[in-house]
Amino acid sequence: MNNKSFEVGEEIILSLTGKDSHKVKIENGQGSFTIGNNKTQNYECDVIVDESLAINWEAFDGFYTGAGYENKNSIPFGDWPRYFFYAGNDVGFIDWSFKRKIEDFSWQPQKSMKVDFTNAKIHRFCLETKDNMLEFSLGENIYSLHLKGDLEKYKINKCIKLNNVSFFPSYNNNISSYKLPEFKALKNITDVSIFVSPLSPPFDCNSLLQFPNIDKLFLTGNMANLNSLKKLKNIKYLGIWDSPNLTNMPELSVWKKLSWFVALNIDETLGKRFKKEISVLKKNRDFEFVSISKLRNPLWFETNYALPFREWEDKKERKAIRAYKKCLKDVKNSNSVQDIEKFIVDFVREMNNFNDIDTQEREDIYLAISIIIKNSPINVEREKWETWFNSTRDF
Numbered sequence: 001m002n003n004k005s006f007e008v009g010e011e012i013i014l015s016l017t018g019k020d021s022h023k024v025k026i027e028n029g030q031g032s033f034t035i036g037n038n039k040t041q042n043y044e045c046d047v048i049v050d051e052s053l054a055i056n057w058e059a060f061d062g063f064y065t066g067a068g069y070e071n072k073n074s075i076p077f078g079d080w081p082r083y084f085f086y087a088g089n090d091v092g093f094i095d096w097s098f099k100r101k102i103e104d105f106s107w108q109p110q111k112s113m114k115v116d117f118t119n120a121k122i123h124r125f126c127l128e129t130k131d132n133m134l135e136f137s138l139g140e141n142i143y144s145l146h147l148k149g150d151l152e153k154y155k156i157n158k159c160i161k162l163n164n165v166s167f168f169p170s171y172n173n174n175i176s177s178y179k180l181p182e183f184k185a186l187k188n189i190t191d192v193s194i195f196v197s198p199l200s201p202p203f204d205c206n207s208l209l210q211f212p213n214i215d216k217l218f219l220t221g222n223m224a225n226l227n228s229l230k231k232l233k234n235i236k237y238l239g240i241w242d243s244p245n246l247t248n249m250p251e252l253s254v255w256k257k258l259s260w261f262v263a264l265n266i267d268e269t270l271g272k273r274f275k276k277e278i279s280v281l282k283k284n285r286d287f288e289f290v291s292i293s294k295l296r297n298p299l300w301f302e303t304n305y306a307l308p309f310r311e312w313e314d315k316k317e318r319k320a321i322r323a324y325k326k327c328l329k330d331v332k333n334s335n336s337v338q339d340i341e342k343f344i345v346d347f348v349r350e351m352n353n354f355n356d357i358d359t360q361e362r363e364d365i366y367l368a369i370s371i372i373i374k375n376s377p378i379n380v381e382r383e384k385w386e387t388w389f390n391s392t393r394d395f
Helices: 092-099 205-210 226-231 268-281 298-305 314-332 337-352 359-374 382-392
Strands: 011-014 022-025 032-036 083-087 102-108 113-117 122-129 134-138 142-149 154-159 164-169 191-195 216-220 237-243 260-267 289-296
Touching: 092 102, 092 113, 122 134, 205 226, 260 268, 268 289, 289 298, 298 359, 314 337, 314 359, 337 359, 337 382, 359 382
Parallel strands: 032 083, 083 102, 102 122, 113 134, 122 142, 134 154, 142 164, 164 191, 191 216, 216 237, 237 260, 260 289
Antiparallel strands: 011 022
């Protein structure tokens, strides 16, 4: 098969749903390709395809790029696209991947489905669902599995071989903690990663005990029941990121095989404890790698992860965040209530310059000010800063 080459910025023609059905311009450095549908935002997609239509995946055969991996665990060097994002119901990519291994494929099915991935050759496979059930079996040629959304909607019937699994659960903020559903087919997995927000209800680590053979564990976000992890005797690699609360974390000495440890953006009290424990352990044990850095106080997490404006249009978001960070810095260095009032009023006046501030955006600005005030060295009553806000805004 001859490689198809194309110039950066050139418009290429793809026969995805019929002969020459789609034209797309490839930007400089673009290794991904996104297939959306009428429910997705057009600006996020390279092409739009009705979710029910079959796709001719072989339309991508032969396209080549000078990037990618070349080793026994990954794709042959150079296949393009390297990364697929697909929101639709066609499963033809499974058989196609058996002929042309895919480096990275993210799929959002648009209806409840039962699918057999036994023949899929996908290095990194990401599934995301919110409202639809997805029942599936995994073969031996999927290296890494990532499950996103409502994890209760996934049912895994069989898993022949899998190197690692990552969970990105979505859940309501009105629960006390979140427990991972039971995935019996994954009970022998040894490499597990959890990703939740630092400000969400905590992830219950006790639900990780369903994977008793874990030797690599990576935790990101707010965690609870950390003491249960001491039952996972085989841990060799342990990473903790962006964790404001590490209450009841076991001492590192409980893991006799631990030889790699990273803690970044974590509670400062526990970080100092970890440093002391590592210092003691190193006297009798060799570590491959250790890094404990960026120890934080609780307010740091709220300031950085509760950042408003995330849902704003891109250019508008950047300007708002820039103004927010300037105001936050000024208020932190304030010496009087009068100074704080000036900085808050200046911030709101800058927000007045945005056109058509809607109800949600007004609430985002209010939230931003509440976070700024929490970081003030001087106590300012809510009634006072709300008066500054309401008397200055014209939205």
